[in-house]
Amino acid sequence: MQKLFLGLFILLTSLYISKPAIDNPPLVVLELFTSQGCSSCPPADVLLERVEAEYADKVITLSYHVDYWNYIGWKDPFSSSVFSDKQRTYGNKFLSNSIYTPQVVVNGKTHFVGSDTNDMRSNLNTYIKELPTNTVNLSNIKKEINTLTLNYAVNGETTNKKLRLIIAIKERTTKVNRGENRSRTLKNTNIVVKEKLIALDSKTGTANLDIPNIIESNDELLVVALVVSKNLDITGGTQIAL
Numbered sequence: 001m002q003k004l005f006l007g008l009f010i011l012l013t014s015l016y017i018s019k020p021a022i023d024n025p026p027l028v029v030l031e032l033f034t035s036q037g038c039s040s041c042p043p044a045d046v047l048l049e050r051v052e053a054e055y056a057d058k059v060i061t062l063s064y065h066v067d068y069w070n071y072i073g074w075k076d077p078f079s080s081s082v083f084s085d086k087q088r089t090y091g092n093k094f095l096s097n098s099i100y101t102p103q104v105v106v107n108g109k110t111h112f113v114g115s116d117t118n119d120m121r122s123n124l125n126t127y128i129k130e131l132p133t134n135t136v137n138l139s140n141i142k143k144e145i146n147t148l149t150l151n152y153a154v155n156g157e158t159t160n161k162k163l164r165l166i167i168a169i170k171e172r173t174t175k176v177n178r179g180e181n182r183s184r185t186l187k188n189t190n191i192v193v194k195e196k197l198i199a200l201d202s203k204t205g206t207a208n209l210d211i212p213n214i215i216e217s218n219d220e221l222l223v224v225a226l227v228v229s230k231n232l233d234i235t236g237g238t239q240i241a242l
Contacts, residue, residue, distance in 0.1 A: 028127045029060045029226060029234045031105045032114050033087045034188070036076040037069030039180035044102030044114030049189045051120060058128060060224055060239050062168060063191045066101060074179030077214065078172075078191050093232050108234040133157065134227040134236030141223060143242060148209045152225055158200040160230040165207055167194040170220035170241070190222055200227070 032048050034041045045063070052061040065078035066087060084099075091099045094111055102114030107127055112119035134156035141150040152163060169191045176184050193212050198205070215221065226237035 026058055026128045026130065027060065027132050027237060028055070028058060028124060029107050029237055030062070031108075032061070032063050033066055033083070033099070033101055033103045033105070034063055034114065035066050035069040035079060035101050036174060036176055036181060036186055036188070037072050037074045037179040038101045040115065041102045042181065042184070042186055044104070045186065045188055047115060047117060047120060048104075049187070051124070052189065055124065055128075059124075060226075060237055061190050062166065062224065063188055065188075065191065066099075068099075069101065069179070072179050074176055074181065077174065078169075078188065078193065082195070083192070090232065108228065108232040132227075132236035134161070136163070136225045136227060136236055136238045138223065138225055138238060138240055141240065141242065143211070143221075146211050148211055148223070149206065150209075150223065151206050152198075152204065154200060154203045154227060154236075156227075156236065158203055158227070161200050161235065162228050163198040163200055163207075164224075164226040164228050165196045165198065165209055166192055166222075166224040166226070167209055167211065167215075168192050168222040168224060169215060170222055172219070197228075 030048065032044060034045055048061050052059060064083040064086060065076050066084040067079040067081050068084055070076060070079055087099045090105055103111055104114040105111045106123045112123065134154055137153045139151045148167060154163060171189050172191060173185055173187045176182055176186055193214055194209055196209055198207055221242040222239055223242060224239045227235045229235055
């Protein structure tokens, strides 16, 4: 009997040891550069929302509204020159002669036209197989009137990397009165309204983010933390709905 129990114990132990433990599940970060003033952007906005719903916790989707379409008659309320500059920085990385909308950047590594369903599927199939090299945990998130405070902990190699903290509005609809999308009601999702970079001199810490005035009391918010390398590759991340 003792030999039988010993044999079962050894078998169960070997099965347990041989089963790989995945502490960092696949993660794809999709950054959409878009504008309510661009007639080509609404299909990309819809596609991004659909991908988020389909892939659930395997993707982080973010909408960055650029400001260089504002001249055409409609000032996108979420647009920022900071996000246009961010897109130009990616353009320099990709050796692009110009920037465009809608553009999706995948894990900071490649890009494609954001409304192209085939390119979206192809990139998802490729990057969903790559495990992130960093994981991030957020805790003690406290939202006050003007400030969001949180603790972060990053696992994995962090040399020459930064933590990008983001506040995004989960969903907002806007009636567009002028410009290329005049008379249309547009829905945007995971709209980035605040972004902050923190040097990872330490793998743990506390951070504060100012809550911008554009956030309304009934908005559902998303807090995102991404680990970014010196060459802008995204090497890990997490998201929490408030």
